[in-house]
Amino acid sequence: xxxxxxxxxxxxxxxxxxxxxxxxxxxxxxxxxxxxxxxxxxxxxxxxxxxxxxxxxxxxxxxxxxxxxxxxxxxxxxxxxxxxxxxxxxxxxxxxxxxxxxxxxxxxxxxxxxxxxxxxxxxxxxxxxxxxxxxxxxxxxxxxxxxxxxxxxxxxxxxxxxxxxxxxxxxxxxxxxxxxxxxxxxxxxxxxxxxxxxxxxxxxxxxxxxxxxxxxxxxxxxxxxxxxxxxxxxxxxxxx
Numbered sequence: 743x744x745x746x747x748x749x750x751x752x753x754x755x756x757x758x759x760x761x762x763x764x765x766x767x768x769x770x771x772x773x774x775x776x777x778x779x780x781x782x783x784x785x786x787x788x789x790x791x792x793x794x795x796x797x798x799x800x801x802x803x804x805x806x807x808x809x810x811x812x813x814x815x816x817x818x819x820x821x822x823x824x825x826x827x828x829x830x831x832x833x834x835x836x837x838x839x840x841x842x843x844x845x846x847x848x849x850x851x852x853x854x855x856x857x858x859x860x861x862x863x864x865x866x867x868x869x870x871x872x873x874x875x876x877x878x879x880x881x882x883x884x885x886x887x888x889x890x891x892x893x894x895x896x897x898x899x900x901x902x903x904x905x906x907x908x909x910x911x912x913x914x915x916x917x918x919x920x921x922x923x924x925x926x927x928x929x930x931x932x933x934x935x936x937x938x939x940x941x942x943x944x945x946x947x948x949x950x951x952x953x954x955x956x957x958x959x960x961x962x963x964x965x966x967x968x969x970x971x972x973x974x975x976x977x978x979x980x981x982x
Contacts, residue, residue, distance in 0.1 A: 784827070790865070794854070795810050865933075870940075902958065904955070
């Protein structure tokens with residue numbers, strides 16, 4: 743065979759190998775989708791995506807983290823990040839992990855699986871966790887994974903017949919945040935801290951009392967969201 747013929751055959755084998763690798767990677771990512779979809783909606787919303795990406799040790803201070811931020815910017819529509827269907831989810835994670843070598847791939851997947859399990863424990867472990875995560879998502883208006891404590895304070899004030907002890911608990915948390923940050927400007931909670939606040943805030947309540955307070959907070963958060971939504975036809979769900 744001529745040198746050119748051998749070279750073309752070698753290139754052809756490489757293309758087949760690359761395609762096979764892409765298919766294998768896509769299958770690995772597809773397997774993550776049902777366990778990553780914490781609320782079982784059939785779509786993965788940014789808050790669900792973010793909880794895992796932030797918890798994945800592999801993405802700490804690496805270019806994969808920058809890739810995720812860049813891709814997020816492309817997903818924004820009417821001020822909100824659109825949820826991902828299976829196909830878009832596979833494409834998103836594939837691009838985030840594009841620079842991972844074949845030798846590192848399984849290790850990267852192990853990190854992802856561990857991060858999904860950790861995020862699941864913060865979002866779907868039990869009924870209370872699910873309710874609190876639902877409330878957190880409504881309060882996280884700019885979808886940055888944090889909520890301003892001022893929003894929580896407004897919700898607390900909106901609850902009817904709330905015992906003074908619980909109002910004091912909310913005030914105590916605000917003081918602690920000020921002491922921790924030495925500022926009034928950045929009083930925010932991530933999901934884990936929000937769970938801690940809610941457990942402290944609603945500790946000692948009966949299940950009926952707990953559900954009544956959560957119902958009021960959800961209602962008020964939904965009302966506030968409806969007032970802040972931009973005018974238009976609304977956001978479209980990414981289903982492709």
